[in-house]
Amino acid sequence: MTPEHQKLLKINDATAKKLEKLNLNTPWDVVLHLPLRYEDETHIMPIADAPLGTPCQVEGEVVHQEVQFKPRKQLVAQIRDGSGSVLHLRFIHFYPSHQKQLAVGKRIRALGEIKHGFYGDEMIHPKIRDAESSSLAESLTPVYPTVNGLNQPTLRRVVQAALDSIPLHDTLPNELLGRLKLPHLAESLRLLHAPPPSFTIHQLSNGALPAWQRLKFDELLAQQLSMRLARQKRISGQAKPLRGTGEWSQKLLSALPFALTAGQQRVLAEIRADMQQPHPMHRLLQGDVGSGKTIVAALSALTAIEAGCQVAVMAPTEILAEQHYAKFKQWFEPLGLSVAW
Structure with a gap:
């Protein structure tokens, strides 16, 4: 800064x-x-009416305070308000300043969630204020x-x-x-x-509050604009157009024991169109296991090879790289292409 x-x-x-x-x-x-x-510090709730498990603010006089050592060192205080109910305040981590704030006879406010404890209802690590020196929040x-x-x-x-x-x-x-x-x-x-x-x-x-909706809109708009700027930068880059002859691709397709699906043919055509552009391709091919992504990758690689280039296929794990190597070796070596792992 x-x-x-x-x-x-x-x-x-x-x-x-x-x-x-x-x-x-x-x-x-x-x-x-x-x-x-x-947090709602705008009003005081009587201890007798305070709900369990919901943050609330109560006010009362400290009627007891002690440092306990079992099962571990902790500060415990009790406060009582006009409803006659007592609430335990428990601090597992505390400082001498906490003990001064919770001296017997002081009137304090405590903000936190009330839960059932071993000795009765309690707040664990509530936010505490001196009730006599601080006014209620307005919002x-x-x-x-x-x-x-x-x-x-x-x-x-x-x-x-x-x-x-x-x-x-x-x-x-x-x-x-x-x-x-x-x-x-x-x-x-x-x-x-x-x-x-x-x-x-x-x-x-409520996420439907207009103020939240406005900021969500800005965040999504900023994301879309950043993606558009990234695309413009990518398109401004230089890449060799790769136009395949189709020679090896057709040989591989003829040797396959299956025909490409309509979806595979469509995405292969899109990829080949991208590879012919004078700027880098940026594409994600997504599909279920067994949907044929690998054969699309192999045919895309052949397009680059037909254009006179070498191809590197990367995989995220060694096992997967070895599996791809075996598959590409099976497909490419009959075409006279060498495959290395």
């Missing part, structure tokens, strides 16, 4: 290196680093893919800096957006990174 980009994102070298591990090298890369999911909180040492608050701050620092010009004309009923790029990105309070987790997780 360049010093200019670091300045725009207001980050130091250490943070820049961590972002680079996520392949985030420019502000645009950061803007397109979309949330994996969202859903995005959670991003990250790497070790790069926490979510830092990522959210960097994403917001990127959104504020670069002009989010649209990549598509308004006429096309209207016809496809797609929102503008800037609108879509801002909604997904900082959803308005009116949006629910279910709405934001």
Whole structure:
């Protein structure tokens, strides 16, 4: 990441290196680093009503805390709220700061999934906040893919800096957006990174949301454009046109105990047409096992040989290469062609 980009994102070298591990090298890369999911820190749920297996946020007073050593070292705390219910908070990896946050008598908020534990309902490694010093969030909180040492608050701050620092010009004309009923790029990105309070987790997780549809469209369009550019580059390359005489191909076809299928004849004609072009061929022949791909490859090789060239046939494993060698030897040696493995 360049010093200019670091300045725009207001980050130091250490943070820049961590972002680079996520392949985030420019502000645009950061803007397109979309949330994996969202957390709801906008309201408190009574412990008695909190669902199992679904992320939720509860608030209560710490009534007990201890470090247990069996079966392994862990920090366990209990909180109680106005509903009278108690919830266990369990930390298998913890620091002294956790013990301070969970001192008996403190009022905290915990965000996580509640599960049945040995001693009752519990949250394992919840996100905790001091309830007295932090206010409730006004909108859903995005959670991003990250790497070790790069926490979510830092990522959210960097994403917001990127959104504020670069002009989010649209990549598509308004006429096309209207016809496809797609929102503008800037609108879509801002909604997904900082959803308005009116949006629910279910709405934001729905791939049919117009903002997601817009970004999916751009991704597919970029893929198609890159493939078109690759094709243009390939066509601009130089290759010797290979026009076979048909002499050896006809001899091999006459010696075969079977006739080519209509599909084999069709793809062979397409391959031969490609080989006559003055640019490299780029073709994938796909078919089931036993559908006759090898005879098509052999006849394509004969076309190149008839044009005065040598041919190399490559295979992904030694066993398969040996099998092809045996088959080509059986087909080609009667024609007077030498085959080597």
